[in-house]
Amino acid sequence: MDSEIETRLIFIAPTSDLTPDRIARFIHNLGNEVTVKETCYGAVVEGPKEAVRQTLGEVRKLDPNRIFSKVRAFPVGDVRRCRAHHGSRPGFAQLEKEWKDLCLVEQGLICVEEGERPPTPKKRGRLPIKELRKIVDEVSQ
Amino acid sequence: MPPNSLILYDLVERFGHEPLSLMKALRERVTSNEIEAPPLNITPEDVKMGLKYAAIEVPSGIRGRMVVYGPLIDQADAAIFMEDAPYSFGCVGCQRTNELAKLLVRKRKVPILSLDYPSNEEEAKDMVYKVKEFLEGLK
Numbered sequence: 001m002d003s004e005i006e007t008r009l010i011f012i013a014p015t016s017d018l019t020p021d022r023i024a025r026f027i028h029n030l031g032n033e034v035t036v037k038e039t040c041y042g043a044v045v046e047g048p049k050e051a052v053r054q055t056l057g058e059v060r061k062l063d064p065n066r067i068f069s070k071v072r073a074f075p076v077g078d079v080r081r082c083r084a085h086h087g088s089r090p091g092f093a094q095l096e097k098e099w100k101d102l103c104l105v106e107q108g109l110i111c112v113e114e115g116e117r118p119p120t121p122k123k124r125g126r127l128p129i130k131e132l133r134k135i136v137d138e139v140s141q
Numbered sequence: 142m143p144p145n146s147l148i149l150y151d152l153v154e155r156f157g158h159e160p161l162s163l164m165k166a167l168r169e170r171v172t173s174n175e176i177e178a179p180p181l182n183i184t185p186e187d188v189k190m191g192l193k194y195a196a197i198e199v200p201s202g203i204r205g206r207m208v209v210y211g212p213l214i215d216q217a218d219a220a221i222f223m224e225d226a227p228y229s230f231g232c233v234g235c236q237r238t239n240e241l242a243k244l245l246v247r248k249r250k251v252p253i254l255s256l257d258y259p260s261n262e263e264e265a266k267d268m269v270y271k272v273k274e275f276l277e278g279l280k
Contacts, residue, residue, distance in 0.1 A: 003169070011147065070150035073167035080171075091145065097229040098147045105148055107262045108269025109155075118266035124225075124257070 006049045007072040009095075010042040010059055013102035016066035026062065027055055037076050041099050042067075046076040065109040068102055142222045142243060143231030144213060149221055152269065156276040161213045170209075183208060195241060206238040214245050219252045219279050221272065226258035252279065 012018050024038040027045060032055050034047030045052055060067045079085040111118050143149075144163040153160040183191075183205050191204035194211040222243060223230070231239070246253065254275040259265035 007168075009147070068147060068151040069154075070147045071162060071164045071168075073164040073171050075172065078171070093229040094145065094231065095147065097227060101148070101259070101265075104259050104262055104265035105152070105269060108259075108265045108267075111266040112269050112273050116266075118270050119263065121261075121263040121267050124260075 004049055005046065005075075006052045007044065007046040007075055008052050008056060008069055009039075009044055009072050010056065011068040011095075011099055011102060012042045012063075013066035013068065013106050014100065015103045015106060016063050018063055018066070023059060023062075026059065030055060030058055035076055041095065044072065044076050065106045065113070066102070068105070142220065142239060142246075143226075144210065146223065146231065149223065152272050153221070153276065156273055158219075158276055158279070161216055163209060163213070166209045166213055194245065199241075200235075200237070202235055203238045203241060206235060207241065210238065210242045211245070214242060214249065217246065217249070217251055219275070220246045220254070221275070222246075222253060222255045223258050224255055230258060 010023060012020065012023065020038045020040065020042050023043045024036050027034065027036040027043060032047065032051045034045050034051050034055050036046075037044045045055055047055075056069055060069075074081045077084070079087060081087040081089060083089065108118075144161065144166075150160045150162055187205065187208040190211070191208045194207035194214075195204040252275070254271060256268050256271060257264065259268045
């Protein structure tokens, strides 16, 4: 495959009002030379690097702190990954975990945008024995 | 690290740097016709390349992964480590590979930012702020 072709995942944070359907339609309307596939978390875009980046830039403008993106190794609809072809998706556990935490990252981005200096978070301590005992009792009941 | 993280990839790119990702490194492999079932298969050439990063007695799984991680480490100008992350965050693979990769990054003496995976809003704000400060300091 041409090395100038890039595949990108576009994620919508859970707190955003945007839907994958709206993102996919928006990308179609841009008229860039890219392939777009709607997914449960947002969309997958594939095409020449420049066109993909331009598309991402436009999509980001819709909700800058709630749209996230990363590149993907496998092309769109690759039979080894595409669920329509019963492909496996071993990386999905991570994508799901990170997608759930995007609302936290969003708060961080807002904070940085406003030029705020966040307070130092409390240090994580060890689990007190009393708490551990409580959990054990809850589980064993 | 982990090199396949969405959050880290996005933040690094957002703050004006080029993230070195596992996805990009695997792209060539998964789109090349030479490998039968990528990324599970490696070529004989990969095995030799892996020796540059991991000794012969190191388990083959680690050496195989280092073939992909190693060139990324060689190219890196700086690194961000996400520590204490939940099990579903990062490559679903070998923790020993991650340890070795971190060691090799430290040996290169590039600037490193170590962060804890955020579990609440306060920690997330602190994380994003530190990432921004770190990346802006590199320019």
